[in-house]
Amino acid sequence: MEVNAPEAATKESASIGSQRRSVSEQIAEALKRHGVQYIIGQSIPSAVTLAATRNGIEQILCRSEKDAAIVGDGYARATNRIPVVTSCSGSPSVRAKQKARWICKPPSTNPDFSRRF
Numbered sequence: 001m002e003v004n005a006p007e008a009a010t011k012e013s014a015s016i017g018s019q020r021r022s023v024s025e026q027i028a029e030a031l032k033r034h035g036v037q038y039i040i041g042q043s044i045p046s047a048v049t050l051a052a053t054r055n056g057i058e059q060i061l062c063r064s065e066k067d068a069a070i071v072g073d074g075y076a077r078a079t080n081r082i083p084v085v086t087s088c089s090g091s092p093s094v095r096a097k098q099k100a101r102w103i104c105k106p107p108s109t110n111p112d113f114s115r116r117f
Contacts, residue, residue, distance in 0.1 A: 038059070040068050
């Protein structure tokens with residue numbers, strides 16, 4: 001059974017009326033709908049970051065994924081909201097997740113945290 005090009009394109013992108021939106025546009029609109037104000041990271045994935053900017057979501061640029069995890073943790077603690085942190089796949093994202101796990105431990109289980117205060 002053959003699928004013609006217009007049907008295949010419709011499966012990949014949603015259409016509202018005569019306007020078709022990409023997956024990145026749909027993700028950005030969903031983030032906006034859920035009240036996300038900032039995306040923290042390195043402009044990766046680029047299409048999602050650009051679509052988010054077009055939808056009024058600001059980007060907080062970070063030098064590395066690990067820094068983005070730290071900024072996201074600070075944002076969550078300061079605002080009591082869940083941050084959106086973007087990262088590329090591979091070892092940088094693994095290091096960011098490890099850093100986020102270390103930071104997010106309660107002070108009683110994180111000896112370095114309790115020494116600072």
